Amino acid sequence: MTATTRTTAEAAEWARVSPSTVAAWCRAGVVAATKVGGRWVIEYSSLLRRIVIGDRARFRREAKVRGHRHWNSDHPYCQEFDQAVADGAPVAEVAKYAEHDTLNRGQEHSLARLASEWRAHLGLATDRQIDYILKILAWRERHGESDGFMHGPTDRAGIARLTKQAASTYITSLTGSY
Structure with missing residues (x-):
């Protein structure tokens, strides 16, 4: 060698x-x-x-820092910001640490949390129920089938106004498992 x-x-x-x-x-x-x-x-x-x-x-x-969105992973205050928003701190309090993209992300987190709390308080349909109903309606439209025994809203906004029980009944009607 x-x-x-x-x-x-x-x-x-x-x-x-x-x-x-x-x-x-x-x-x-x-x-x-x-x-x-x-x-x-x-x-x-x-x-x-x-x-x-x-x-x-x-x-x-x-x-590599795990658990962060790719587009925002380089922000130096990302962990503290995410934790503050998750703990329920107002976005304005932590905005001084944030860049524009991070601030928008925090507002999205806050709005999503408030919307889910409001839906839970009113007993409105969950996001999962809404997505499932829209998926069933799209399938029925593609295959030329009519509605089930219950006629209801066909857009996301209308379905989001349904209560959990009404959404469940609508799903049962659309799937035909009654």
């Missing part, structure tokens, strides 16, 4: 991977290597290039 080549075992030790991984790199052409006498002889500079690529990928993976 020269100073510019490595065996599979040496390369694996350098790259902090298993020898079988290095052999797979050799077979796939990821590193420059030739097989001599049944053993891989790996060119040193291509191995170093592969190690640098692996280190960069490993560093990126460990540094």
